Amino acid sequence: MIQKRVLLFTGDGKGKSTASFGMLARALGHGMKVRVIQFVKAQDGVGEMLFFSRFENVTWDHYGKGFLPADPTSPMMESHRQAARAGFEEALEALGSEGYDFVLLDEVCFALSKDLIPLEPLVEAIRNAPSKIIVLTGRNAPQGLIDVADTVTEMRMVKHGYEQGLLSQAGVEE
Amino acid sequence: MIQKRVLLFTGDGKGKSTASFGMLARALGHGMKVRVIQFVKAQDGVGEMLFFSRFENVTWDHYGKGFLPADPTSPMMESHRQAARAGFEEALEALGSEGYDFVLLDEVCFALSKDLIPLEPLVEAIRNAPSKIIVLTGRNAPQGLIDVADTVTEMRMVKHGYEQGLLSQAGVEE
DSSP states (O other): OOOOEEEEEESSSTTHHHHHHHHHHHHHHTTOOEEEEEESOOOSSOHHHHHHTTSTTEEEEEEOOSSOOSSTTOTTHHHHHHHHHHHHHHHHHHHHOSSOSEEEEETHHHHHHTTSSOHHHHHHHHHHOOSOEEEEEOSSOOHHHHHHOSEEEEEEEEEOGGGGTOOOOTTTTO | OOOOEEEEEESSSTTHHHHHHHHHHHHHHTTOOEEEEEESOOOSSOHHHHHHTTSTTEEEEEEOOSSOOSSTTOTTHHHHHHHHHHHHHHHHHHHHOSSOSEEEEETHHHHHHTTSSOSHHHHHHHHHOOSOEEEEEOSSOOHHHHHHOSEEEEEEEEEOGGGGTOOOOTTTTO
16 A cells, blocks of 8 residues: 655756656566656657666656757747647646556656646646655746645755766766 | 766755666666665665666675664674675775676765765775766765765755655655
8 A cells, every 4th residue: 555655856956857766666666557757858768768668567758849948938939838738638647547656757847947837737636646656856846846745855966077077978867 | 988977965855865776777778787785774675676686787785784873882883884894895896896887885975974984995996996887875975975976966855754754655765
């Protein structure tokens, strides 16, 4: 019997999505059924997806188009919004479903902070979800998500390899 | 070709070990050979070990005896120290080896902060290690490890389910 839990990983440091993938491994170790919905991210060949999507208990989709245009009025914004809305509909369904023990909404805070998806229906869906583990990630978490979560960690960047000119490395950033 | 990287996850919040397990999944997604050495932790049945230790590319050991006695002069301290020293020897060997692409020293900061193992030889071994991804976790990271790491995240606890009376949950804490 799973106790309902809502965990939120936010902040500007490395480790938000990676922490959620570690929890996912734990959940699979206990035989749980897992649903992953990634916002914003567009890549297919990243290590976590290569690794986890081969397991029968994992359903993994991403609904991102990559980096957002700096100008929120850019016409390109509409395709990002459409992708995020499709992920949002999937998220509401997964949260309400008895078919999953663990639902990860990766980068959902980022999608919320850019107004790609609305906050209130998501908070409601989390509040009304049957018992499962819900994990939310992304920088700039809105207060509504902080309030609905039982466990919130802020990943604070102390230093990052980027600053020292290090490149993105498979197994670390991807 | 792997770029040498040293990542450190510290702080009092949830997500340090879990972030390292997420990176481990990424590394396995890229076919890397992984060595995990856990300090302090004693449990066998936890989700991450159940899950990851079944993969051929993973060598996983823990050298812990669980919670430390509050009194550092307790005679029980000696068995903790011996276990940590055994893990420390393994860690030095793994860091120096060409046989691993990814070395995770889980809770090594905690073992250092309790003086179970010495800092200087570890910093030297990290500095001299051939190209690989090195991941260090645990609260109270000593300055020597912060200095030798290229990427440091402090996981700051904003709130935790414990405070609200929630119990440890498989897939979340274990």
